[in-house]
Amino acid sequence: xxxxxxxxxxxxxxxxxxxxxxxxxMLTFVTSFTNWTGxxxxxxxxxxxNFKEISRDWIFWQSLSxxxxxxxxxxxxPVAIGMLTAILLQHKKRGRSIFQxxxxxxxxxxxxxxxxxxxxxxxxxxFGLIGYLNRNGxxxxxxxxxxxxxLYAVAATDIWHYxxxxxxxxxxxxxxxxxxxxxxxxxxxxxxxxxxRYVYFPSILPTFKLMMVLAFINSFLTFDYVQLMTWGGPAxxxxxxxxxxxxxxxxxxxxxxxxxVGLIMSLFGLIASIVYTKIAIGEGV
Amino acid sequence: MxxxxxxxxxxxxxxxxxxxVFFAITALIPxxxxxxxxxxxxxxxxxNPLAFPKAISLNNYVRCWEVANFGSGFKNSIILSGCTVVxxxxxxxxxxxxxxxxxxxxxxxxxxxxxxxxxxxxxxFLFPLYYAMSALHLVGTAVPxxxxxxxxxxxxxxxxMRTFFVGIPKELEEAARIDGSNTRQLLWNVMxxxxxxxxxxxxxxxxxNSWNEYLITTTFLQGxxxxxxxxxxxxxxxxFNSEMGLMMAGAMIVILPILLFxxxxxxxxxxxxxxGAVKG
Numbered sequence: 001x002x003x004x005x006x007x008x009x010x011x012x013x014x015x016x017x018x019x020x021x022x023x024x025x026m027l028t029f030v031t032s033f034t035n036w037t038g039x040x041x042x043x044x045x046x047x048x049x050n051f052k053e054i055s056r057d058w059i060f061w062q063s064l065s066x067x068x069x070x071x072x073x074x075x076x077x078p079v080a081i082g083m084l085t086a087i088l089l090q091h092k093k094r095g096r097s098i099f100q101x102x103x104x105x106x107x108x109x110x111x112x113x114x115x116x117x118x119x120x121x122x123x124x125x126x127f128g129l130i131g132y133l134n135r136n137g138x139x140x141x142x143x144x145x146x147x148x149x150x151l152y153a154v155a156a157t158d159i160w161h162y163x164x165x166x167x168x169x170x171x172x173x174x175x176x177x178x179x180x181x182x183x184x185x186x187x188x189x190x191x192x193x194x195x196x197r198y199v200y201f202p203s204i205l206p207t208f209k210l211m212m213v214l215a216f217i218n219s220f221l222t223f224d225y226v227q228l229m230t231w232g233g234p235a236x237x238x239x240x241x242x243x244x245x246x247x248x249x250x251x252x253x254x255x256x257x258x259x260x261v262g263l264i265m266s267l268f269g270l271i272a273s274i275v276y277t278k279i280a281i282g283e284g285v
Numbered sequence: 286m287x288x289x290x291x292x293x294x295x296x297x298x299x300x301x302x303x304x305x306v307f308f309a310i311t312a313l314i315p316x317x318x319x320x321x322x323x324x325x326x327x328x329x330x331x332x333n334p335l336a337f338p339k340a341i342s343l344n345n346y347v348r349c350w351e352v353a354n355f356g357s358g359f360k361n362s363i364i365l366s367g368c369t370v371v372x373x374x375x376x377x378x379x380x381x382x383x384x385x386x387x388x389x390x391x392x393x394x395x396x397x398x399x400x401x402x403x404x405x406x407x408x409x410f411l412f413p414l415y416y417a418m419s420a421l422h423l424v425g426t427a428v429p430x431x432x433x434x435x436x437x438x439x440x441x442x443x444x445x446m447r448t449f450f451v452g453i454p455k456e457l458e459e460a461a462r463i464d465g466s467n468t469r470q471l472l473w474n475v476m477x478x479x480x481x482x483x484x485x486x487x488x489x490x491x492x493x494n495s496w497n498e499y500l501i502t503t504t505f506l507q508g509x510x511x512x513x514x515x516x517x518x519x520x521x522x523x524x525f526n527s528e529m530g531l532m533m534a535g536a537m538i539v540i541l542p543i544l545l546f547x548x549x550x551x552x553x554x555x556x557x558x559x560x561g562a563v564k565g
Contacts, residue, residue: 005468006388010395013380013439016372020414020436021402027413038416085308088301101551102309105316108547108554110497112515113539114315116522120532121318127330127529129318164312165558172559207563221406224499228519242408249412250504262408273404277397 025266032259038249043256050260060261063239066151067268070240071219073155074162075212082166087196089167090174100171103164111161115228118157119144147237150230154238158225169211173204206279213276220268241265316540323533330529345534353521353535358514359542361427361506362496365513368431369495370488373442376435377487378480381446382472386455396444403440407500415504427513430505434495442487445560449483450476482553489550490557496543514539 032050036043054060085103089096106114123144125131130140143153177200185199201208223242226232232239232247241261249258322330323345324338349355383389384396414433415424423429453476461471477484502513512520518539525531547554 003388003468006383009379009468009472010383010389013376013399013443014395016376016432016436017399017402017439020433021405021410022398024410024412024414024417025405027417028409031413038412081308085305088305091298091301092305099305099309100555101548102312104547104551104555105544106312108493108497108543109316109540110515110543111499112497112519113536113543116518116532117315117319117536120526120529120536121322121334122315124529126527127327127334129334131331132334160311160315168555168558169562172555172563176563210562217404221408223407228499242406245408245412249415255412255416258408258412262406262412265406266409269404269406269409270401273401276404277400 028259028262031256032263034256036255036259037253038255039253046256050257054257054260054264059236059239059244060241062236063241063244066238067220067222067240069151070155070222071216073152073159074215074219078159078163078166079212079215081163082170085163085167086170086174089171100168103167105164106161107164109161111224111228114157114161115225118160119229123153144230145234147234150234150238154225154229157229158222161225166211169207170204173207174200177203209279210276213272213279217269217272217276220265220272319533319536319540322530323537325530327528327530330533345530346538349521349531349534349538352525352531353517353538354509354512355514355517355535355538357510358512358517361511362513362515365427365431365434365502366492366495368428369435369438370491372432372435373438373491374484374487377439377442377446378477378484379472380439380443381480381483382450382476384443385447385450399440399443402436407437411500411504418505424505425507426511427506430502431495433501433505434498435491437501438491438494441561442491445487445557446480446483448560449480453479482556485550486553486557486560489553493543493546493554 031043033045033047034043035046035049085099089099092099120127122129123142125134125142130143134140141149143149181199181203182195185195190198221242222240223246226238226240227243227246230238232243241264245258245261245265248254248261318334321337322334324341324343326342326344329336329339384392389395418424418429457475457479458471461475466474496513497515499515502516503519506512506516509517509520518535521532521535
């Protein structure tokens with residue numbers, strides 16, 4: 001039944017999203033071809049100059065490569081921990097919900113808190129755990145201010161914050177697996193590995209794929225932990241496309257360039273969101 | 286055979302418990318360090334951050350509350366999260382209903398749009414939005430900022446509410462129509478009570494998202510008087526980075542309400558996390 005009122009009901013959500021996301025998104029597209037500073041009212045079209053200059057900037061390539069390293073870490077480490085803990089929890093009847101709660105604690109805390117806690121009480125060379133170990137005979141370099149380790153130190157914090165979410169999602173998916181199939185496999189004499197390989201994993205595959213796509217998208221958007229812990233430093237060793245764009249927009253007032261970087265980020269996101277949408281609609285979620 | 290089978294089972298169960306406990310400790314140890322060190326003077330933290338406090342002293346907490354302006358921070362956080370939740374609930378419930386079933390032409394197109402809007406980077410719209418709002422003198426305070434965070438959370442909420450509306454049998458709506466309800470009465474009196482678990486889930490997730498939000502709030506909230514608790518904690522770092530006890534007390538003040546909220550709403554929170562990723 002198509003009543004006119006239904007369009008009115010859709011209007012608030014659509015208008016809000018158009019005003020905040022779509023129209024500014026289109027403006028970003030236009031701005032990326034200009035030399036707009038953000039504050040002045042005038043701007044000139046400069047064609048592809050922003051993109052050309054960015055492509056000649058080593059910091060851009062450094063950022064992109066950091067985003068790719070980030071992606072490789074996030075597509076493996078938390079996935080492995082999440083899957084392992086989910087499978088173990090599936091067999092733990094007693095204490096399952098308490099483990100779920102504990103695993104989610106880092107996930108519900110804000111990035112500001114988590115970053116501060118790791119910076120202050122773990123990585124800090126004077127007050128932190130690392131400082132304490134070093135005073136007692138260890139020789140751990142300053143992880144966040146060393147350009148060889150900073151990216152991994154920040155990623156460790158973000159992974160610590162994130163993996164519990166995967167555990168919960170995987171566990172929920174595992175528990176949706178049809179018991180009939182599991183019992184049939186058991187009757188046919190499947191061992192544990194076969195059971196997971198041929199029954200559970202195919203059953204959770206849609207969820208697994210969605211989570212991989214989301215991790216892929218988010219790897220190209222990641223901002224909070226990097227900006228909070230290193231601000232892209234030392235010497236751009238942890239620079240990400242997001243922090244690179246952010247400093248163009250708000251430090252050097254080159255909004256045109258910031259927009260160009262934002263557009264490039266969106267491109268990565270868009271490819272992944274098309275895949276995501278395909279999977280999501282295909283699975284009917 | 287039976288004996289060795291049982292022995293294997295017990296062995297496996299012990300190993301799995303050890304692994305789970307290991308990860309539980311990993312998840313909690315940083316928080317544990319915050320707790321113990323929040324009661325210690327800074328020299329004791331320097332001496333050994335792993336040691337329990339010699340005495341429970343609330344000095345850090347009292348001083349932290351005084352210097353960090355947390356009272357105003359909590360007020361701003363509540364306004365920000367409250368407004369965001371109200372906006373999202375209102376817009377997403379109506380849109381979720383309109384997009385469930387076949388009520389509007391182009392349903393697929395709208396769904397596709399919201400799917401993309403959910404996954405685009407904030408940097409795609411942040412910069413023009415910031416400078417436009419700044420030209421309109423809307424930058425700085427919590428209420429305009431909550432509209433931005435609401436727009437960011439809308440798609441997820443719409444999809445979730447939509448699945449609830451899809452689950453309501455058509456007959457119910459037809460019966461209400463025959464009884465003479467108009468759309469407003471139908472939604473308010475019949476539908477909303479039936480989708481209330483969805484409304485709670487959306488509220489819980491959106492409240493936490495907006496309470497914890499960083500990129501949008503750090504860009505749009507300006508001046509200490511407008512800072513949320515998380516931004517105030519962030520602000521403390523530059524001034525008090527050598528006062529580790531004080532910082533840890535600050536972190537506790539920010540952590541405790543979130544943990545309490547999480548414990549109270551865990552069921553809805555987990556439902557919200559899983560929805561959209563797991564069918565059924």
